[in-house]
Amino acid sequence: MSKQENTLSIFALGGLNEIGKNMYAIQYEDDIIIIDCGNKFPDESLLGIDLIIPDMSYLQENKEKVRALIVTHGHEDHIGGIPFFLKKLNVPVFATRFTLGLIELKLREHKILRESELKEITSASELTFGKVSVDFFKVTHSIPDCLGMVFRTPEGNVVHTGDFKFDYTPAKNEHADIHKLAEIGKEGVLLLLSESTNAERPGATPSEQMVGEHVDEAFMKAQQKVILSTFASNVSRVQQVVDAARKTNRKLALLGRSMVNVVEVAMERGYLQVPEGMIIDQNQINDLPPERVAILCTGSQGEPMAALSRLSTGNFRGVEVLPGDTVILAAGPIPGNERNVTRIVDNLFTIGANVIYGSGSSSGMHVSGHGYQEDLKLMLTLMKPKYFIPIHGEMRMLQKHRLLAESIGVEEGNTFIINNGDVVDIKSGIARHTRKVTAGNTYVDGVGVGDVGDIVLRDRKQLSEDGMLIVVLTMSKSEKKLVTSPDTISRGFVYMRESEELLKDVNKLIEKTVNEVPESNKNEWGVIKQHVKKSIGQYLFSHTRKKPMILPIIIEI
C-alpha cells in the first residue's frame, strides 16, 4: 500500500467473520498502529493444526511503518499471536499491568522475553505516533484491566471498544469508565469499532454479582470437596471462589498449569487477594477432611488434556472425585466445545458427583463477558458515531450489530460490514471501502509456522477418512517389467486380517495392470503409476465404497 496522503485507513487482519485471532490496524499516512494480535483454535476440519494466527505479510512488507502494538486485554484471541508477531517485527508492545503479565508468560515460553520491548500503560496514558495520538478508557470484561481506546487523527476520532460489557455491580473494581465514554461521545466520534460477540442476544448481560451469590451458596451446601472449573484469566471469578472458600473454611488447591500461572501473575500484581496459607499443594488435598477442601481447576471447555477432564475420568494422579463431591462448571461452553463439556458432565455423574452445570447463565454459575444487545446499544448511544464498523464476530453477529446501530440512529449506508483485509479509507470526512490488503490464516503445526497448507490438509483429510494403500513395484530397469510380485501395505483402510482375500485380488490386479501398460509407455514410471492408481482405485471403490490414498512406489533394479 503506497502512502495515502491525508488518508485515515482502517482494516483488520483478523477478527472479522470469525471469533478469534483479533488484529486490527489504524494507519494514517506512514504510521501504522496495531490493536491486538490474537490466535484462534482450529476446528476439526483442520486436521492436526495446533493454532491459527493472522497472516501478517502486509505488516512485514511495511515493517518500517509499524509503530506500535497496543493490546486491549489478555485473552488468547487478543494476545496469542504476539510471540509470532514479535519474531517478525521489532515493535514496542503497550498494555496494562495485568495484560503484560500474561504476555510475559507467553514470551518466556517462546524464549523471546528478553529482547521484547514491553511498555506498561494505564487508562490514563497518552501515546503519540506521527499525527495520531491515543488515549484510553476502562471497560468491564471477564479479565482484569481491560481497555478501549480513542485515536485522535487529523480526520477525526476513532474509537475501538475492546471486548466489553456493562456491569454496574462487577465482582471487583472493574467498572467501565462511563463518564469518560460520555465525554468522548460528546466530543464527536467519526468512526466506532465495537465488538459483536453477543449481538444476537436480546436484553442486557447479567451481573457478575449473581455468580458470586451462587458460588457462595454451593460452597455452603457442599458436604465434601468442592471442585470448580473456570477460565484462569477470569480473576474476579477466581476471587469469588477464594472468598467462598474463606467463608466455608476451606483450603484451596490449584490444578492445571494455566491456573497456577495466571493466579500467580494475578497475586503478584495485586489483582487477587488470597488469605495467607489458604493455597495448598495438590499433594496436601488428601491430608485434609473433604469438607475443608476446595479445588480450582482448568478445563471448563472440556479440553481433553486439562485438569477437569482428567479428574472426570480418574486420570489425575493423586486427586480423585468421589461420590458426593460437588463439581461446578463456572464457564459457558464456547460454540464447538459443547460435546466435550457434556462428556465430562456425564462422566462426573457416573462417578456420583453432584454436578452443577448449565448452558449460559442457567446454572447461575456463569455470565458472559461480552455485552448483549442492550449493552451494545448503550455503547452506540454514548458514542453516536458517524461511521460504524462492527468487529469481533461472525457474519450474522456483524449484521445484527448493524441493525442495532441503525436502531439508535447510525445512518443506513454508514455501517461497513467488511472482511479481514478490506480497507476502509476516510478522507475529507468521507469513508469508502475500496481496496484490500493481504489477510488470511497462518497455521501453526508443531513448531512450523505456515509450513502446512491446503495440499497437506487435503492429504490428511483423505488419509483420515479412508486411509491408504502403498503399492511397491520392483521393476527391472532393463526389461521394464515386474521382478517380483507387488507388495501392498495398508494403514487406516481395512483390517488386513479380515481383508486378505481383497488384498490378494488387488495384488493380482496390480500385476495385470502393469503388464498391460502399452510397451511404448513402459519407459515412463509415471505412466505405470497412473495406471495402477486408477485401476486399483476403481476396484477398491466398487468393492468397499472407500477411496484410500493409493501410493505406488517403483523400485528400479
Place this chain on the structure above:
Amino acid sequence: MSKQENTLSIFALGGLNEIGKNMYAIQYEDDIIIIDCGNKFPDESLLGIDLIIPDMSYLQENKEKVRALIVTHGHEDHIGGIPFFLKKLNVPVFATRFTLGLIELKLREHKILRESELKEITSASELTFGKVSVDFFKVTHSIPDCLGMVFRTPEGNVVHTGDFKFDYTPAKNEHADIHKLAEIGKEGVLLLLSESTNAERPGATPSEQMVGEHVDEAFMKAQQKVILSTFASNVSRVQQVVDAARKTNRKLALLGRSMVNVVEVAMERGYLQVPEGMIIDQNQINDLPPERVAILCTGSQGEPMAALSRLSTGNFRGVEVLPGDTVILAAGPIPGNERNVTRIVDNLFTIGANVIYGSGSSSGMHVSGHGYQEDLKLMLTLMKPKYFIPIHGEMRMLQKHRLLAESIGVEEGNTFIINNGDVVDIKSGIARHTRKVTAGNTYVDGVGVGDVGDIVLRDRKQLSEDGMLIVVLTMSKSEKKLVTSPDTISRGFVYMRESEELLKDVNKLIEKTVNEVPESNKNEWGVIKQHVKKSIGQYLFSHTRKKPMILPIIIEI
C-alpha cells in the same frame, strides 16, 4: 444367556448413555421381543465412519428366540439399523403405516425389501409372543403415527413410552391417548421405560401450534422467495408450510432427496394434504415471480451436502438465493451440529437474505419433539411405576430423569441407571441388575459393516494429525546393506518444497541408522525397521514437534 425360568429380563443394545441407535429388548423365558433398531451418526473422532449401529451379536447367538421387532416411530435413530438387522435375522417387523413407509424406503435402498416380513399395526393392535402380549397407545412426537407400548407379562406390565411429548394443540390429529395412559396406570405398572432427551429442560414443551403461527407470519411478510428447511419426517411441520404457501398463493418446490421421498410417502399414505398442482419441479422455480414461490428443503442440520448448505454457497444447480429472499431454519440444531448450521446462516447473511433462525424455540420456528420436565413428570404420574428405567439419553439426562421420578414418588433405589448390555431381571416382583449381555458399537464404513475397528481408527487419527513418511530401503540380500540411497515420500506431513533441507537430513540419518545396526541383527529386516522408525521419529519430533506415521519398506534384491 441360558433360559431364565419365570424371569422377565429387560436390556438395551443401544440408546443408553447416548443419543442414538435405540434398541431395547424384553425377554421372558425363551421369547425375545425387540423394540426399535436405530443408527447413530459418528462424531468427528470416528474418522471416516459413515454410521454406527448396535452390536447385535447377542441376538445372532439367540436367533431362534427373537420373535419380533416392533418399531415405535420412523426416525433414523429408531429405524436406521433395520436393514443391517434383517440381513442377519429373519424376524417380522411390526410398525404403523407411516413408519412402515419409511422402513420400506430403506429396505428398497438395501435391496432387501422383497424378502422382508413387514406387518402393519395400529394403536388398536394386539400381539402375542409366548407368554407376553403387547398392546399400544398413541403418543405425540415430531413425526406421524408414533406408538408407545405395554407388555403384559406374567411378572406384570412393562411400559415403553417411545419418544414423546404432550401437546394439547398439535398441528394435526396427533394427540397422545391420555385416557388410555390413565387406564394403564390404574391397572398397575411394574416397570416404566421412558425417554429422557429433554430431562434437563424445565417447564413444558411449547406447542407445535406456535410454529404454525410464526410460519404463516413469515410467509405473509416475505416479498420474494421463501425457503424453509426442516426435517422431512416432521410431516405436521411440512403441512404447516403447505398451508402457509396456500394462504399466500405460492407454489412449492421440494429440494433434497429425503424431502422428496418422505413427502411422497406422506402424501400417498394420507398423512399430508397438498392442494392439486401446488408442487412444482425445481426447474419451474425461475419461471415464476419470486413472490409466488416457496421452497421446502433438507439440510436444517447444516449437512454439507444437503440442499440448504448448497443453496447458501451458490452450489445448487438452477436455484439461487437472492438478496431479499427469506430463509427460515425451522429445526433446532442437534448438539454437535451448531457450527455447521451457523456457517450456513453466515453465508445466507452474506448473500443478503433475510434469515430467520435461532436456537431452540427462540425464533418461534421450532419446538422440540421431546417432552420437557413437566411432560416427563406427567407421564411418570400417569404410570406410577414400581420400577423405572430412564432410557434414550446421555448419563446426565438419565440422572435428571431419575430425580424427576423420585419427585413424583418412585422409591429411591427403584430406578435403574444402566448401560447398554446391562440386564435388569425381574422375578417374583423383585428387580435386580446382575448380569450383562454383549453390547457396543458396530461401525459401518462404506459397504463394510464391522470391518473398521480401533486399530484402523487409531491409524487414521495419526495420519490425520501428522501425516506420514514412507521410507523405502533397497537392501542387498547377500550383503545386508543398502544398495542405493533411501527414498522418502511424505503425505500430509509438511510441504516437500519447503522442507527439502529437512528431508535431506532425514535421508542421511536413515543411511547412518541402517549402517549402524549391529551386524548380528542385520539378518532381520524387522530390527532394521525398528531402528529407522525410532531414530527418524525422534529426529522429526525434535525438529517439527510432529509425529508422522513412519513406514519403512525394505526391498530385498
